[in-house]
Amino acid sequence: MVEIELQLAPGMIDSHVHLSEIQRKGGDARALITACFEAGLNSALDIGISTADFEHRRERARQLPQVQLATGLHPAVSAQAELDLLLDALKRQLHDPEVVALGETGLDRFRMYAPMERQRYLFDRQLRWAGDHDLPVVIHNRDADADILAALEEASPARSRGIMHCFSSGRRFAEEVLARGFHVSFAGNLTYKKADELRDAARVVPGDRLLVETDAPYLAPQPRRGRTNHPGLIGYTYAALAELRGVPQQYLIEQVQENYRALLRL
Numbered sequence: 442m443v444e445i446e447l448q449l450a451p452g453m454i455d456s457h458v459h460l461s462e463i464q465r466k467g468g469d470a471r472a473l474i475t476a477c478f479e480a481g482l483n484s485a486l487d488i489g490i491s492t493a494d495f496e497h498r499r500e501r502a503r504q505l506p507q508v509q510l511a512t513g514l515h516p517a518v519s520a521q522a523e524l525d526l527l528l529d530a531l532k533r534q535l536h537d538p539e540v541v542a543l544g545e546t547g548l549d550r551f552r553m554y555a556p557m558e559r560q561r562y563l564f565d566r567q568l569r570w571a572g573d574h575d576l577p578v579v580i581h582n583r584d585a586d587a588d589i590l591a592a593l594e595e596a597s598p599a600r601s602r603g604i605m606h607c608f609s610s611g612r613r614f615a616e617e618v619l620a621r622g623f624h625v626s627f628a629g630n631l632t633y634k635k636a637d638e639l640r641d642a643a644r645v646v647p648g649d650r651l652l653v654e655t656d657a658p659y660l661a662p663q664p665r666r667g668r669t670n671h672p673g674l675i676g677y678t679y680a681a682l683a684e685l686r687g688v689p690q691q692y693l694i695e696q697v698q699e700n701y702r703a704l705l706r707l
């Protein structure tokens with residue numbers, strides 16, 4: 442295997458990784474995540490995009506005790522013809538005891554995979570089911586702050602439990618989702634040069650609502666931007682977040698561990 446860079450300190454957690462996408466890009470996901478765990482990575486939440494590869498993902502998660510499993514329908518699948526078939530499959534998967542979160546789901550106006558109505562059709566059902574199954578929901582949001590808030594308001598006007606993943610909005614939206622009970626997860630884009638608004642938001646998130654993720658194989662942090670991302674690069678994002686919050690990295694590592702365990706009820 443090609444040597445991989447491991448920017449890891451013991452205890453770090455990756456709250457959002459797509460192991461199957463790493464595999465599809467030609468990596469050996471199992472060997473890679475195992476190397477990360479050996480180098481100190483504590484846990485990783487393996488996120489679903491579609492229901493199609495669930496059995497395979499579930500089997501891998503069962504064999505790797507430090508991998509937790511989420512399943513859900515990403516807005517990227519909203520262009521597919523048979524949304525109800527996908528939803529039926531998801532409904533069955535949510536009963537699986539291995540599943541600790543519903544995700545990812547959400548809305549995307551940047552790629553606009555399908556008209557917003559279709560995206561909402563998928564998203565609204567998943568929001569409701571996350572509530573029914575008492576699972577935290579992992580939300581994908583690209584340029585859709587207002588749509589997300591409207592959907593949350595309709596689905597559960599009070600509080601929700603979940604993660605705003607790869608948070609990319611500003612302080613105001615952070616305050617809105619925090620008030621609704623969400624955790625906020627920061628990814629490699631926190632390290633990008635133009636991300637001042639995002640860094641501003643990262644300063645106001647309370648310590649007990651913070652998470653860190655790679656969203657690998659996407660969004661490699663600044664020094665590796667443009668390359669294939671993997672959980673071994675998460676140290677760059679931890680370092681950036683600790684610095685801008687003015688806390689020691691070890692303190693951040695412990696905060697994130699506590700938050701992750703509490704949210705996923707591990």
Ligand SMILES: [Zn+2]
Binds near residue numbers: 607
């Ligand atoms: Zn996403």
Ligand SMILES: [Zn+2]
Binds near residue numbers: 457459488656
């Ligand atoms: Zn993702």
